[in-house]
Amino acid sequence: MRGQGGGPPVPGRARLSPLQEVERVFREEYGRVVASLVRRFGDIDVAEEAAGEALLVALEKWPAEGVPPNPGAWLTTTAGNKAIDRLRREAKGQDKHRQAMQMYDDELPEPTGIVTDDRLRLIFTCCHPALAPEARVALTLRLLGGLTVAEIAEAFFVPETTMAQRITRAKKKIKVARIPYRVPAPADLTERLAAVLAVVYLVFNEGYLSTSGEAPIREELTGEAIRLGRVLRELLPDLPEVAGLLALMLLTEARRSARVAAGELVPLHEQDRGGWDRRLIDEGHALVRECLETNRPGQYQLLAAINAVHTDAPTAADTDWAQVATLYTQLYAVAPTPVVALNRAVAVAELDGPGVALAEVDRLPELQPSLTSYHAWHATRADLLRRLGRSAEARAAYDAAIAATANEAERAYLSRRRGTLAT
Amino acid sequence: MTQYLLSVHMSEGDEVPPPEELDRMYKAVDDFNEKVRSAGAWVFAGGLEPIEAATTVDGTRSEPIVTDGPFAESKEYLGGFWVIEAPDLDAALTWAKEGSAACAGKVEVRPFQAEPA
Numbered sequence: 001m002r003g004q005g006g007g008p009p010v011p012g013r014a015r016l017s018p019l020q021e022v023e024r025v026f027r028e029e030y031g032r033v034v035a036s037l038v039r040r041f042g043d044i045d046v047a048e049e050a051a052g053e054a055l056l057v058a059l060e061k062w063p064a065e066g067v068p069p070n071p072g073a074w075l076t077t078t079a080g081n082k083a084i085d086r087l088r089r090e091a092k093g094q095d096k097h098r099q100a101m102q103m104y105d106d107e108l109p110e111p112t113g114i115v116t117d118d119r120l121r122l123i124f125t126c127c128h129p130a131l132a133p134e135a136r137v138a139l140t141l142r143l144l145g146g147l148t149v150a151e152i153a154e155a156f157f158v159p160e161t162t163m164a165q166r167i168t169r170a171k172k173k174i175k176v177a178r179i180p181y182r183v184p185a186p187a188d189l190t191e192r193l194a195a196v197l198a199v200v201y202l203v204f205n206e207g208y209l210s211t212s213g214e215a216p217i218r219e220e221l222t223g224e225a226i227r228l229g230r231v232l233r234e235l236l237p238d239l240p241e242v243a244g245l246l247a248l249m250l251l252t253e254a255r256r257s258a259r260v261a262a263g264e265l266v267p268l269h270e271q272d273r274g275g276w277d278r279r280l281i282d283e284g285h286a287l288v289r290e291c292l293e294t295n296r297p298g299q300y301q302l303l304a305a306i307n308a309v310h311t312d313a314p315t316a317a318d319t320d321w322a323q324v325a326t327l328y329t330q331l332y333a334v335a336p337t338p339v340v341a342l343n344r345a346v347a348v349a350e351l352d353g354p355g356v357a358l359a360e361v362d363r364l365p366e367l368q369p370s371l372t373s374y375h376a377w378h379a380t381r382a383d384l385l386r387r388l389g390r391s392a393e394a395r396a397a398y399d400a401a402i403a404a405t406a407n408e409a410e411r412a413y414l415s416r417r418r419g420t421l422a423t
Numbered sequence: 424m425t426q427y428l429l430s431v432h433m434s435e436g437d438e439v440p441p442p443e444e445l446d447r448m449y450k451a452v453d454d455f456n457e458k459v460r461s462a463g464a465w466v467f468a469g470g471l472e473p474i475e476a477a478t479t480v481d482g483t484r485s486e487p488i489v490t491d492g493p494f495a496e497s498k499e500y501l502g503g504f505w506v507i508e509a510p511d512l513d514a515a516l517t518w519a520k521e522g523s524a525a526c527a528g529k530v531e532v533r534p535f536q537a538e539p540a
Contacts (some may be wrong), residue, residue, distance in 0.1 A: 078515065128512075130512055174537075176534050176537075177424050177532075177533075178510075178511040178512050178534065179511070179512045179513075180510075180513050184513075
C-alpha cells in the first residue's frame with residue numbers, strides 16, 4: 001500500500017520484506033525519476049526503460065546493502081547511466097547522434113516557466129488537450145503515479161491489452177506530434193491547469209465513488225490522486241484552485257470509512273462523525289481558510305468550502321445550511337450545471353422545506369433532460385416526496401433511482417429507504 | 424523544427440456565405456498568411472477547387488484507371504491547407520487556432536513524418 005493521503009501510517013508498513021520495501025520506494029520515487037530522465041533525454045520510452053533497469057539494480061543491491069539515504073537521486077543517477085549506456089550502444093551503427101550528444105549536455109535550453117520541477121512539466125505533457133481524456137488519466141497514473149499498466153487496467157475495468165495500447169498510442173502521439181514537455185506560458189496556464197486538475201479529480205472520483213471493498217486498486221486511486229494533489233500544491237503554491245482541489249479531496253477522503261457500513265451507503269446526515277479522520281479534516285480546513293483569504297474563488301475551492309461546512313458540524317443537525325446554499329449559489333455562478341442546482345435544492349430543503357425544494361428539483365430537467373436518467377435526481381426527489389408524506393410517488397422515485405445506478409452500496413441504501421415508506 | 428499540415432475540411436452542402444462575409448474571410452486569410460510568412464513559419468498553402476473537380480487515378484494495376492470524382496465517397500472533403508513549420512505542437516496549435524478563425528472552418532493539425540536521417 002502506498003499513497004495513503006497522508007493518513008496514519010499503514011499498519012505493517014514497517015514489516016515489509018526487503019523486496020517489497022524496494023518496490024515501495026521505487027513507486028514513490030518513480031514520477032520524479034522518470035520526469036527527470038524525460039527532461040534529460042527528451043524521450044519517454046528511453047526514460048521508462050532506464051527507470052526499469054535501475055529498479056533491477058536496486059532489487060539486487062538494496063536488500064543486501066540497504067536503501068541509500070536519497071533513493072530518488074540514486075535511482076535517477078543509476079537510470080541515467082543505464083540510458084547513456086543504451087544510447088551509446090544504439091548510436092553505434094545507427095544515427096542516434098543527436099540523442100547521444102544530448103547525454104553529455106545536462107543543461108539543455110529550457111523554456112522558462114514559473115516553476116522548474118520536472119514532474120510539473122511531465123504532468124502538463126500527460127494532461128495535454130491534444131490527448132484523449134482517458135489517455136491523459138492513464139498516462140498520468142503510469143508516468144507520475146508509477147502504477148503498472150496492469151493496475152491501471154484493473155482500476156478502470158478494461159483489458160490490460162486495451163490499456164497498454166491506449167498508453168502506447170498516447171506516448172507515440174507525444175513523440176511524433178511533438179507535444180512539448182514544459183509548463184505552459186502564464187497566458188495559457190489557467191486553462192491548461194484546469195485540464196490537469198480535472199484529471200486528478202477524475203482519478204480521485206474513480207477511486208472514491210466505487211468504494212465497494214472488492215477492488216483495492218480502485219481505492220488506492222484516491223490515495224494516488226491526493227498524492228498528485230500534494231505535488232501540485234507544493235509546485236504551484238500560489239494558485240488557489242490547486243489548494244481548493246487538495247482540500248476537497250482531503251475533506252472527502254476523511255469521510256471514506258464512515259461512508260459505507262455493511263455494504264450499504266451511509267448518507268452524510270446518518271454518518272458516524274466520530275469515524276471521520278480529524279487529521280485530514282484539519283488539514284482540509286486550513287487550506288479552505290487559506291483560499292478564503294486569497295479570495296479568488298473557483299469551482300474546487302467552493303466545493304471544498306461546502307465540504308468544510310459539513311465537516312465543521314458536530315452533528316448533522318448543526319449544519320449551517322444557509323452557508324451551504326449560499327456556496328452552491330456561488331458555485332452555480334461559475335459552474336452552472338444541473339447537478340450543482342440539484343445539490344443546492346438539497347440545501348434549500350433544509351432551509352425552506354421539502355415543498356420548495358421539490359418544486360426546484362422538478363424544474364431542473366427543463367435545463368437538462370438527461371437528468372431524468374441520473375440516479376441522484378430520482379433519489380433526491382424520492383427523499384423530498386417521502387418527507388412530504390407522498391409515499392406512492394416516493395416509491396416510484398426510489399424505483400427509478402435504483403434502476404439508474406449500478407453501485408451496489410447505493411442500491412442497498414435506496415432499497416432500505418424505500419422499505420421505510422408508509423404503505 | 425517539425426512541419427505540420429493544417430487542413431481545412433468542408434462538408435457537402437455547406438452553404439456559400441454571402442459576398443461581404445466571403446470578402447471578410449478572404450481578407451482574414453490573407454492577413455493570416457502574411458503573419459505566418461513574416462514569422463518564418465510558412466512552407467506552403469493553398470485552397471482547393473470543389474470536390475466536383477476531382478479525378479481519381481489508380482495506377483496500381485497494369486492498366487491505370489482514371490475515374491471522375493473523389494477517392495472515397497464522403498460527406499467531408501479537403502478544402503484547403505497550410506503546411507507550416509513549428510518547434511512543437513503547442514506552437515502549431517496556436518497557428519491552427521488563428522487559421523481556423525480566419526477561414527471560419529475547423530482545422531486538423533497533423534505532423535509530417537520526420538525526414539529519414
